[in-house]
Amino acid sequence: MVDPTKVNMNQLPKKFVDGAIGAYGKELFSFAMTSGNNLDSFATTPHVMKSISIWMGKQVENYEKQFGVIDMTPPKVLSPIQASDLKKPGEDEKK
Numbered sequence: 438m439v440d441p442t443k444v445n446m447n448q449l450p451k452k453f454v455d456g457a458i459g460a461y462g463k464e465l466f467s468f469a470m471t472s473g474n475n476l477d478s479f480a481t482t483p484h485v486m487k488s489i490s491i492w493m494g495k496q497v498e499n500y501e502k503q504f505g506v507i508d509m510t511p512p513k514v515l516s517p518i519q520a521s522d523l524k525k526p527g528e529d530e531k532k
Contacts, residue, residue: 452477461486 452472459468466486469478481489501507 454470454472456471457468459466465480466483467478467480469476497507
């Protein structure tokens with residue numbers, strides 16, 4: 438087991454996580470973190486998952502105390518193709 442007091446977080450390689458999916462059963466939590474087209478999957482016990490959850494919650498709480506509440510409003514992403522770009526039935530391609 439890794440001694441957390443001897444880990445330098447600045448020296449660890451990192452992936453930017455842009456999403457997560459998961460599931461659980463009575464004995465196991467399974468989840469995957471996405472990074473672009475890459476997927477890293479993990480499994481753990483309910484006890485460890487709860488400790489991760491508590492730790493993450495505390496990290497977010499401390500972040501928001503320092504930098505303000507994180508806005509969780511879904512971004513308004515415009516599709517690169519708009520309905521106005523589509524040809525109407527019978528419309529001539531020449532304009």
